[in-house]
Amino acid sequence: MPTPAPLDPLPRLVVFDMDGTLCDTxxxxxxxxxxxxxxxxxxxxxxxxxxxxxxxxxxxxxxxxxxxxxxxxxxxxxxxxxxxxxxxxxxxHPPLFLGVREILDRLFEAGTLLGVATSKSRVGLDRTLDALDLRRYFVAFATADQAPSKPHPQMMLDLLRDTRTDPQDAIMIGDTTFDLEMAHHAGVRAVGVTWGAHSRETLVKVKPFAVVDGLSDLLRERGPPSPR
CATH class of the missing domain: 1.10.150 (DNA polymerase; domain 1)
Known part of the structure; x- marks a missing residue:
C-alpha cells in the first residue's frame, strides 16, 4: 500500500511559509x-x-x-x-517554485482554508502576494511585525483563531526548523520541504509530521476538507 501523502485526507486549514516554500527567494x-x-x-x-x-x-x-x-x-x-x-x-523577479500554483489551485478548489505565516512584514507580504497574484488563494495572514518571530507559536495561534480551526485540523508547511517548531509549539502538525533554506537533515531533527522533496509529494488524492 502506498504511503499516504501528508495532505491526505485534507485538513481544514493549510498554512504556508512564503520565502523558500512558495517563492524562490x-x-x-x-x-x-x-x-x-x-x-x-x-x-x-x-x-x-x-x-x-x-x-x-x-x-x-x-x-x-x-x-x-x-x-x-x-x-x-x-x-x-x-x-x-x-x-x-x-x-x-523571483518566481514561484514549480508546481506551487497547481497545488494552491487544488486546495482552493477543494474548499481548504489557506493561510500564510511569514517572517516578512505585512507590507512586504502584501507586495509579494500582489506581484505573484497569490492573494485570492488565502483567507488569513500572520506576519513578523504583528506577532513574535518564529518559532514562537503566536502566528499559528492567530491563524487558528482567525479561521476558527482546531490545532489537530491544521497543517503547517515550511522550509525551516523555525516553521516546524512554531507549529509544534501550537499543537499543529508540520511538514518540512527540502527546496528552501534548511536541508532534509536539519529538518528531520525537529521531528516533523513529514518531510517532502517535491510539491507533488504533498497531495496525491483529491478529497473534501474536514467539516466546517
Missing amino acids: TQIIVDTWHATLIECGFGSPGHDAIRHYVGSAIKASFPALRPDSAPGDIDVFMSHYRDNYIAAVTRS
Whole structure:
C-alpha cells in the first residue's frame, strides 16, 4: 500500500511559509543580508551562517548573527536591508517554485482554508502576494511585525483563531526548523520541504509530521476538507 501523502485526507486549514516554500527567494535573502551587513560596516558571518537564520524575523536573527552589535545597529541594518531587498527582488523577479500554483489551485478548489505565516512584514507580504497574484488563494495572514518571530507559536495561534480551526485540523508547511517548531509549539502538525533554506537533515531533527522533496509529494488524492 502506498504511503499516504501528508495532505491526505485534507485538513481544514493549510498554512504556508512564503520565502523558500512558495517563492524562490532564499538566495536573494542570503545575498542581501551578506551585502547589507558589509555595507553597514558590521561584517558578515558568511552565507552559511546567514542561511541558517532565514525564516526568522530580522529582530530575532540580527542579534544572533551579530551578538556584538551596539544599540541602534539593528535599526540601521533594517533600513538598508529593506531598500536593498526591494531592489534585488525588482531586478530578479523571483518566481514561484514549480508546481506551487497547481497545488494552491487544488486546495482552493477543494474548499481548504489557506493561510500564510511569514517572517516578512505585512507590507512586504502584501507586495509579494500582489506581484505573484497569490492573494485570492488565502483567507488569513500572520506576519513578523504583528506577532513574535518564529518559532514562537503566536502566528499559528492567530491563524487558528482567525479561521476558527482546531490545532489537530491544521497543517503547517515550511522550509525551516523555525516553521516546524512554531507549529509544534501550537499543537499543529508540520511538514518540512527540502527546496528552501534548511536541508532534509536539519529538518528531520525537529521531528516533523513529514518531510517532502517535491510539491507533488504533498497531495496525491483529491478529497473534501474536514467539516466546517
